[in-house]
Amino acid sequence: MGTTAWRWGPPTFGVIVLALLPLLLSPYLQDLLLRVVTLAVFALSLELLVGTTGLVSLGHAAFYGIGAYATVMLSPTDAAGSLPGLMAAALGCAALYALFVGALSLRTKGVYFIMVTLAFAQMAYFVFHDTKLGGGTDGLYLNVRPVLAVGGHALVDTDDKRQMLWLAGALLVGTWALLALIRRSRFGHALAGIRVNEQRMRAAGFPTTLYKLAAFVIAGALAGLAGFLVAAKDGYVNPEMLSWHESGAVLLVIILGGLGRLGGAVLGAVTFVLLKELLSTAALVGPLADHWQLTLGVTIIAFVALLPKGLIALATARRPRS
Structure with missing residues (x-):
């Protein structure tokens, strides 16, 4: 029962969040969420x-x-x-x-x-x-x-x-x-x-x-x-x-999230968009915002080095055993 709940819990929660968030978010955050969702669809297509x-x-x-x-x-x-x-x-x-x-x-x-x-x-x-x-x-x-x-x-x-x-x-x-x-x-x-x-x-x-x-x-x-x-x-x-830059970026997204898992593609899309947004905001990172591509690259290298199975490994590590 615990394994079944874990399997269906996150997707069900995600559907509820997607349904309610547009009612609660500001126009800026709505646009940010829309970027995440579209990239997630793109990433899922490559995951196949x-x-x-x-x-x-x-x-x-x-x-x-x-x-x-x-x-x-x-x-x-x-x-x-x-x-x-x-x-x-x-x-x-x-x-x-x-x-x-x-x-x-x-x-x-x-x-x-x-x-x-x-x-x-x-x-x-x-x-x-x-x-x-x-x-x-x-x-x-x-x-x-x-x-x-x-x-x-x-x-x-x-x-x-x-x-x-x-x-x-x-x-x-x-x-x-x-x-x-x-x-x-x-x-x-x-x-x-x-x-x-x-x-x-x-x-x-x-x-x-x-x-x-x-x-x-x-x-x-x-x-x-x-x-x-x-x-x-x-x-x-x-x-x-x-361009090949877009192909490389979406490939990076699914590697970042974790290959072989649908959740990894979505998690990678969320992380990639948020990292780009945070690292390009001068109010948060100061002068480094002008070089956000460099800091984004270093950050992703660190993630991949520390989590070779992707960010999804953090969630699956806590997955209850049947």
Whole structure:
């Protein structure tokens, strides 16, 4: 009973917090929480690849950026776009590019796979950066935020910060639930087996390449969902969303939180956003705020050195034994 309560307690508590916090927080803290939630969705999408399947990708930001650009480019210029339609478009465009990239990159392994995914991400980056397709270096603006309307009445308006938070929170919970279901399914167990010993799984009759491709496409689609949230939140997208810096940052997030655990991805997102905010605030760290990238790097190195299994290890160390 204690183990069951521990397993379901933190997620249930998190859902309650996500539902109540928008009513209690100031606009600044609402924006901070929204950044945490969107990064957590992005991190969970990569966790499926790295933590579950053992595929380390340095091009995951391509799907994130494509989802964001699809949201803006397919939105009406002078009216609110359909929230479900734009969300589906972001997921679909990201999934299609993930299918293309995965079908080619999964022919390689190890460091070669890392470099090929990076190359495809940089290719997508330069398409948006160097052409007029996505506004070039200036990016694109979302003139009117998407809404979910029924009978002419807006049920969800993403221009309202509280409603945006509830939407993002619901999508985070849905992403967590989907990945938890995948991990418990036969498909998820096959992915775990591929991570441990792909050759043995292939000898047992599993079409490992198809399994990895399916995981790659699902992860890409979920990254596109995170891109949709960022586009709806900020009302602006630019090519830097597809850069290798973004891919490296989200990889750092899941390592910081702890690979192999969904809670680790979320905990890493919370910690990463809070560290960036605290270390760049002059009122807290003084002149060091001008060099927050340096202090952030040193802090994360210290965390990883002291907690090689991630921050989630602090929680699991207190987990009751069955």
